[in-house]
Amino acid sequence: MNNGFRRLTILTAWALFAFFGVLILSLSGFVTPARLVAVATSPRVLFSMKISVGAAMLATLLSLAVAIPTGYALSRFEFFGKRAIDLALEIPMVVTPVALGALLLMFFNTRLGELIQQSRISFVFEFPGIVLAQFVTTVGIATRMLKTTFDEIPARYEAVACTLGATPAQAFRLVTLPMAVPGILAATVLTFAKCIGEFGATIMLAGSMPMKTETLPISIFMRLSGADVEGMAVLILILLGVGLSSLALVKSLIRRSYD
Amino acid sequence: MNNGFRRLTILTAWALFAFFGVLILSLSGFVTPARLVAVATSPRVLFSMKISVGAAMLATLLSLAVAIPTGYALSRFEFFGKRAIDLALEIPMVVTPVALGALLLMFFNTRLGELIQQSRISFVFEFPGIVLAQFVTTVGIATRMLKTTFDEIPARYEAVACTLGATPAQAFRLVTLPMAVPGILAATVLTFAKCIGEFGATIMLAGSMPMKTETLPISIFMRLSGADVEGMAVLILILLGVGLSSLALVKSLIRRSYD
């Protein structure tokens, strides 16, 4: 048999899986159910969860509000600056979130930034900073996902709707948007998961103040200096849980899309 | 004209672009050419660049060495555990790097981990830790990209090669691999960019020791506590440059692929 090649590639795949499996299993030595409940219900962790989820929800909404029209424009129309915008969207994907957070921080050190800080909402080292950091790091990916969603719906559907008397806005609302629902939901879940896990930009812009801007990822980092290994293990479990359940949700959404 | 809808979506796209543009422009107030050269050639930054590039190169090589066979197995074969592996690969994409870094740290606190630490290479708070952190956070994405690359090359090419007398390994080497070159190069560049920007997992596993494990993103973070705004601006510029040039490289690679 000349199946050695096949076996070799599959073995590599299994090895990779085993590697991640061992990593996750190594948690088991540090977590007991009692300890899990105790840490998870401590006021500090509850607060972290609250602001993590709250900020992620706000940031996800903001991201999608921008990503749906932008993704649609990039998918359907030719316009001035399209290429530049397309490239700019990839910046958050190749530039480290720390740099993006630092960039935001620099912005709030400019005149314009200081004006914004003083006039309405304060971002630096505050809750809105978390939302902004998460928005900046996810809006590009959300827009890409929605562009892909719209790309997969041929423009001919809208063309047909228009020949039947629909305006472009009606064609979008009555035909494209309903067809895009599974894709939009998938993008929502993934954006939310990314927001929950955001660390680099958040710590630069909002800092790491306990009971104020300490999101779950930042909380893990804080426990490093405190050498609180068991607390860290519980937080890892929570974040793994959020990530994996988002994934499962997305997979089932994709499966339910129209043939 | 009923072009209001079209105009609205394009306006949103422009607004998003302008937002990122303003952010990047806000750097200009903090960087002068002289300052740029002075910071960029300081021993500490040069060292950061050296270990960032060195670690990223090693991690990219490791990632690809695993991702090419794994991506191929996932694209071509049906085997036990395929679904689980497919899902596991997405973990690094939805779980925050901080949690992954923390997970690695926990692992080196287990018996097995301590054995490894003592026997050969030391990872925790050492250079190999940087490489490992970057590998763990990028191997999933690299494998996905290669799976997509192989998915886009129909298996029928290999079937034809086999009917002409090639073994599966020959078909892969003579037909599929040459066709996959643009995709592999694109994956290499993107993985490298991701590695350069890795922050959360690196700071957890390798720490932030100046002249030892201070990569460029960690260096940005360190200057936050030092309130070194100008140094931060220079480092942001460097990281933006790496990210954008990787992007440009990838775009040109994709354009050069076979019809």
Added chain:
Amino acid sequence: MIELQGVHARVGSFRLADIHVAIGPGDCHVIVGPTGSGKTFLLETLIGLRPMEAGTIRIHGQDVTGLPPNQRQISYVPQDICLFPTLTVRQNIQFGLDLRPRFDSQDLAFVGRLVDFLRLSAILDRYPRNLSGGERQRVALARALATKPALLVLDEPFSAIDHSLREEIRRMIKDLLEEFKTTTLIVTHDLDEAFFLGDRISIILGGRIVQSGPRDEMYYHPKSLPAAEFLGIRNLFAGRVEQLAQHEITISSPDLERTFTVPCRCAHKRFTAGQAIRFGIRSEAVHILRHQPTPEDSRLVFGARVRRVFVRGTMHTLIVELGTPRPVTVEIDLHDAAMRKLGVTLGAALQVSLNPRHIFLLPEPA
């Protein structure tokens, strides 16, 4: 009356140049051309999805050149049919009516007639993903006609349908268009479809309409070499115009070593004496004589020998070599019954006759 006059348009480096098409009320006009000839692009321009560089589009005399697609009254069934997957069959069909501020019982009665004619009443509450290919096509036609458009436009209406169902759908479309007297424009790459459905046919090649005309004229009398080649006519020979008369033209052919006269309307407009031309004849218009030729048609009868036989279902193709000094091959389409009756076999000697009535003339391409 739907008219495209001097339409020019471009996408990338591809150009549609100087397109003239006129479709009479109730007519079915088919534009036929190979892949990449600009058929779909022309449709998209007509519908209003693509800007024009020049030209006008008129519908019942009204200039709609600048109007957006939703104000042109042109219904469109694309190649991939594009039923709205989130709507039921009923909602798909009524999509156009539901957009109107109001519609009356007459409109609904018309939709009812369509639903009956297309046998859709049993599937009105299904979703498109649960329909067969033929059902989807029928729903798409009902949806397109429900708004009583001034023009129905079909892009490759059979490409999404399995081969074995095509004949049925073809006939259904033919009957539908006759029943509802819909003015229709169809584009296709398939000559069989074009000649089955079209009252008038245009051939499009490389973004230009090279010939338009009634079906039979298009079938037997292509007017240019590219058109003849696209029609699959392989019997093409070189010749020279010897003499022009009111309704006929005398041709000499060095290949065939003959001089003969063929009927030709407006011969004076298209040709001049002494001009080098090509002439041709469809392979089904070449006949095999059972007996020695009668004296009056002797000038286009040739002794020939069968060199190759391609057997198909019921029509076979013979490749014969004429007994001319320089060997010339001619293709003949022949019914299998005729083949048996005539005793045609490989290598057999025959008398073949080219009917001058079916000989067409082409200008020598530059």
Added chain:
Amino acid sequence: MIELQGVHARVGSFRLADIHVAIGPGDCHVIVGPTGSGKTFLLETLIGLRPMEAGTIRIHGQDVTGLPPNQRQISYVPQDICLFPTLTVRQNIQFGLDLRPRFDSQDLAFVGRLVDFLRLSAILDRYPRNLSGGERQRVALARALATKPALLVLDEPFSAIDHSLREEIRRMIKDLLEEFKTTTLIVTHDLDEAFFLGDRISIILGGRIVQSGPRDEMYYHPKSLPAAEFLGIRNLFAGRVEQLAQHEITISSPDLERTFTVPCRCAHKRFTAGQAIRFGIRSEAVHILRHQPTPEDSRLVFGARVRRVFVRGTMHTLIVELGTPRPVTVEIDLHDAAMRKLGVTLGAALQVSLNPRHIFLLPEPA
């Protein structure tokens, strides 16, 4: 001799069941069936890309059932041709030879013959992306034949080629297979292609081969209702077996109100007296009589009226209604010249004759 015996295979919920195919040396066997009938799956099983549940595959008597694709000596040209894009035409063609530990001047001379026959010498140094559709097809054939395979397998060989080029490529393949005497298996959904290329033809429907046989037998004598319907035969009537003889069978038909005798080999094996059956006839085997019928064939001549005419290029289809008490429609294919000669028009009264020699019998489906 290539033999598939009792092959069973499955992918997902689709099953190939009990496939028997035998291809004689140098023969061209065509498997024809609609989309989703399992044609490509069958090929992939034959090549060795998919596991079999049961059955054997023999090549020249050798059982290759368990061998991997590279040891079966079956060359494969897939639907999308799949030339290796990173190799030149020359490297593509020599791919199979280059894999061998050694090849001699005879092998190279054979490749040279292929290159000459397929007119590839001018493009040997080009890359596939710079070739036209027809050129790609020719290179793929050269690549497949260069290793002198025991069997050449072609999957839908014309689907990647523009309609107007298909006739040419078809003829080229026909000539090629005759020149190199290659044993060939072709799968296609297109009946025209099947009857053009196949010495023998199998019809596959729903993962089963419903009928196999020589071309002409398959054309005029389908043996089951699904086969007849797939062949597009619409003239199908109900009947009953009255009497069986050695080589003929007497049928009564309540629809046509006639009793008649048709020739039928092995009638005893397929039918029993009193059995309910269907019978049918191809539309081109229905004839229109110029004169009143002669007494001897009077039993299958009917008075009829023309209800519909579908005009095509040169063959037209008439739908006529027989003058039977219960109206029965019959389709007739007719050459346009014959139509003119007979003066057939819509509504005209005709005498039509069904030739018993072309009537086929089908068991009533369960």
